[in-house]
Every structure is written in C-alpha cells, then in structure tokens.
Amino acid sequence: xxxxxxxxxxxxxxxxxxxxxxxxxxxxxxxxxxxxxxxxxxxxxxxxxxxxxxxxxxxxxxxxxxxxxxxxxxxxxxxxxxxxxxxxxxxxxxxxxxxxxxxxxxxxxxxxxxxxxxxxxxxxxxxxxxxxxxxxxxxxxxxxxxxxxxxxxxxxxxxxxxxxxxxxxxxxxxxxxxxxxxxxxxxxxxxxxxxxxxxxxxxxxxxxxxxxxxxxxxxxxxxxxxxxxxxxxxxxxxxxxxxxxxxxxxxxxxxxxxxxxxxxxxxxxxxxxxxxxxxxxxxxxxxxxxxxxxxxxxxxx
Numbered sequence: 001x002x003x004x005x006x007x008x009x010x011x012x013x014x015x016x017x018x019x020x021x022x023x024x025x026x027x028x029x030x031x032x033x034x035x036x037x038x039x040x041x042x043x044x045x046x047x048x049x050x051x052x053x054x055x056x057x058x059x060x061x062x063x064x065x066x067x068x069x070x071x072x073x074x075x076x077x078x079x080x081x082x083x084x085x086x087x088x089x090x091x092x093x094x095x096x097x098x099x100x101x102x103x104x105x106x107x108x109x110x111x112x113x114x115x116x117x118x119x120x121x122x123x124x125x126x127x128x129x130x131x132x133x134x135x136x137x138x139x140x141x142x143x144x145x146x147x148x149x150x151x152x153x154x155x156x157x158x159x160x161x162x163x164x165x166x167x168x169x170x171x172x173x174x175x176x177x178x179x180x181x182x183x184x185x186x187x188x189x190x191x192x193x194x195x196x197x198x199x200x201x202x203x204x205x206x207x208x209x210x211x212x213x214x215x216x217x218x219x220x221x222x223x224x225x226x227x228x229x230x231x232x233x234x235x236x237x238x239x240x241x242x243x244x245x246x247x248x249x250x251x252x253x254x255x256x257x258x259x260x261x262x263x264x265x266x267x268x269x270x271x272x273x274x275x276x277x278x279x280x281x282x283x284x285x286x287x288x289x290x291x292x293x294x295x296x297x298x299x300x301x
Contacts, residue, residue, distance in 0.1 A: 205267035
C-alpha cells in the first residue's frame, strides 16, 4: 500500500523499494556440479566461473607464427598499390563511392536527390506537411461523427462502426472460430454490422419508432445509404447527428447487455432511451449556447 500511495516520488520509500527489488535479483546461493549448496557472492562467482571454463575451455596462449611463404602464395599488393592506398581520399572519390551504393542500401543517391523537393533544393518540413495534407480526401461522415453536439461515447461507437471495426460475431469469426454467430437480438441471421444496425428486426423496430417520433429520421439499410442521406438530406443537422449516433450506441449497448449481462432490453425501451438522450442533449445545448431553441418543439412532441 505504501508503494501505491507514494508512487515514484523522491522519497525514502521509493529508494527503499528500489533497493529491495535490486537485492531480489542477486544470486546468494548456487549448487555446483556435485549438487553441493554453496553460499556467498565469492563462492557463487567462483562456481559459475569454473562451470563456464569447463564448458567453453580455457583461452589458448600459445599461437603459431604466420608463415610468410603461405601468405605470399595468395594475391598481394605491389609497392605502388600500397603507396596508393595510403593517399588521402579526394571529394570526387568519396562522391563516386557513395553514389555507387545500390538504392536498396543506405546511404544511396536517393538520400541526396530526395531533398530536391519539387524543383526546390531547399526542403522545408511545412511544405512536406502541406503536400501530405492535400493527398488525403475528406470523408463524408466527419461532420456526423465528430460534431460537437454529439455525446463523446456515442461518437466513438459510431466512428468504430463507420470504420468497420466493431467486434461483431462475424468479424471475430474471421480471426477465431465461433460456435455461434447468430444475432443475439433476433436469433435469425448472422450478426454483422449492416444486419445488427439496419436490417435486424430489433433495429427496424427502433428506427420505425424514431421515424414516428421525428419525421426526418433517415430510412436507410446500410452505411452507404446513411452517408447519402446526410449529404443530400435537408433535415436539421443537429438533431440528425445526435439521433443517429445515439441510435448506434444504444443498439450496440443492448447487444452487449444480452451477451455479457444476460439482460434483455426490448426495442421500445431502447427507443425511449434514445429519445430521452436526444431531448436532454438538445436542451442542454440550447441552455449553454442560446441558439438551438428551434429544435425544442420537435423533440418535445
């Protein structure tokens, strides 16, 4: 408990614990090849030294002199070549040597020519960053997912869904075989994203009830149609953002309650939770920013 409360502050407790952990790594006793138990650092060290000497052998101090006649039988440098090897390198020789290295090695010609950035020999990090930014296209769901009006946890679940990374049973099946891949909300079809959030009878009941509550609720069957409705729709953006992301979150939450807590949340109750959160969120935003009063009449119906 002391270690947790004091942490790694510069205290006596910290250094005492550090010393204790260091001492725990010391070898105080060891058994030799005859199974005798030896104690003490000196005896432990001598035993280990003897073991590895027997295993690897002693270093030989006797060396045979090099037979010069054997060396002369192979290629040798002439006196002129030896003098040339002692000369200083010129800049041209250094350049030729470096540029002779293949492109697959480092450093090569690319390491020098890469700084010729779009005809400008002076490369600037800002130019490279701007170039990289321009190569990335904008995704259509940015304003839906990351709108400030959304509840953060709803935005996160929606983002993972749009990225096709939610751990549905069909996705987990790709990495690890599953005994059951049926949707836990309807038990009729395989649990994958489009089914769970759009075509499942449970999801359909929720979208239908939301449509009755708010006529601008999108009537879609998959993420692509949803993106199209957001791009071309004329409904109030604020309420659509909050409603869609809240629906994704609560459907996923109902699914998890069924699997992990063995609790069944009926579609009507889930739709009620969605509508209640949308109302609370818009009322909160209207109170904070004084500019969303036009949405209040529709959500209180």
